[in-house]
Amino acid sequence: MGAPAAATAVVGSSLLSARATMQAGKAQANAASFNAQVNERNAQKAQIDKRSAKLGSELAIQRFSREFGRIQAETGQAVRKNGFVATRGTPALIALQNAREADLEIAARRFNASVESRTFDELSVEQELQASLSRMEGAAASKAARTRAAATLLGGASSAYTTYKTT
Numbered sequence: 001m002g003a004p005a006a007a008t009a010v011v012g013s014s015l016l017s018a019r020a021t022m023q024a025g026k027a028q029a030n031a032a033s034f035n036a037q038v039n040e041r042n043a044q045k046a047q048i049d050k051r052s053a054k055l056g057s058e059l060a061i062q063r064f065s066r067e068f069g070r071i072q073a074e075t076g077q078a079v080r081k082n083g084f085v086a087t088r089g090t091p092a093l094i095a096l097q098n099a100r101e102a103d104l105e106i107a108a109r110r111f112n113a114s115v116e117s118r119t120f121d122e123l124s125v126e127q128e129l130q131a132s133l134s135r136m137e138g139a140a141a142s143k144a145a146r147t148r149a150a151a152t153l154l155g156g157a158s159s160a161y162t163t164y165k166t167t
Contacts, residue, residue, distance in 0.1 A: 007164040014156020018149035025145020032138025039131035043124040050120035057113035061106055068102045 072095060079091040 003164045003166075007160040010156055010160040010163055014152055014159070017156070018152045021145050021149040021152060025142045025149075028141035028145070029138035032134045032141065036131040036134035036138070039127045039134060043127035043131070046120045046124035046127060050117050050124070053116050053120065054113055057109060057116075061109050064105065064109070065102070068098075072098060 075098070076091070076095065084091050
């Protein structure tokens with residue numbers, strides 16, 4: 001094989017290698033972009049889950065309040081039926097204690113809902129940060145591929161020159 005043919009083979013090999021490197025970098029960048037889109041979708045889902053949890057909690061509190069009101073009314077009716085006055089004395093204290101406990105139950109449910117809400121917020125932020133990280137990784141992979149491809153081309157040109165010059 002003559003010097004021009006050998007040099008051409010070296011250049012051709014370098015071009016193929018550089019092209020493969022660029023394609024690999026592009027594939028890594030595309031994968032990172034896809035991962036970022038998945039993370040963004042997960043962040044949006046966490047916000048939807050947060051709203052659903054809050055709504056579910058409020059509906060449960062409303063059901064509890066209705067049920068409590070029904071039980072309080074039945075208790076008052078039973079007290080009056082037995083000849084007691086429900087607005088003073090022991091029956092009133094019982095009704096007041098029941099109301100306090102119901103208020104505590106509602107406060108506990110709202111607190112638990114707020115904790116769950118913050119958990120969904122944290123999940124959403126985590127997913128958004130992961131999406132940003134994926135984008136940065138994709139950009140870095142693409143830049144690294146371009147650098148490796150340029151190095152391959154320069155190395156190939158140097159080898160081709162050396163091959164051509166020494167033969």
